[in-house]
Amino acid sequence: MGKLKRDQISEQQCSNIDCETLVHRERIRLGYDTCLACGEAEANQRRHTVVPLHKSNYVPVTNLLDLRGINNKGGFFR
Numbered sequence: 001m002g003k004l005k006r007d008q009i010s011e012q013q014c015s016n017i018d019c020e021t022l023v024h025r026e027r028i029r030l031g032y033d034t035c036l037a038c039g040e041a042e043a044n045q046r047r048h049t050v051v052p053l054h055k056s057n058y059v060p061v062t063n064l065l066d067l068r069g070i071n072n073k074g075g076f077f078r
Helices: 025-029 036-045
Strands: 009-013 022-024 049-052 058-061
Touching: 022 025
Parallel strands: none
Antiparallel strands: 009 022, 049 058
């Protein structure tokens, strides 16, 4: 279990089928039901990028088709 203290570990196991690690209490409190290693592996499977909009804010994009024409000052794209 590493350097975690016993009072920090909950009785709940990781929700991953192949993993039997106990989940840290703070992760459960934050709404996660996986251990740190399984959570990192799950996060690495998601693909996204962050792009700036013209004269606006930054937007996360997960669908590559949404990138077409995103930064041409709001004009028409083909």
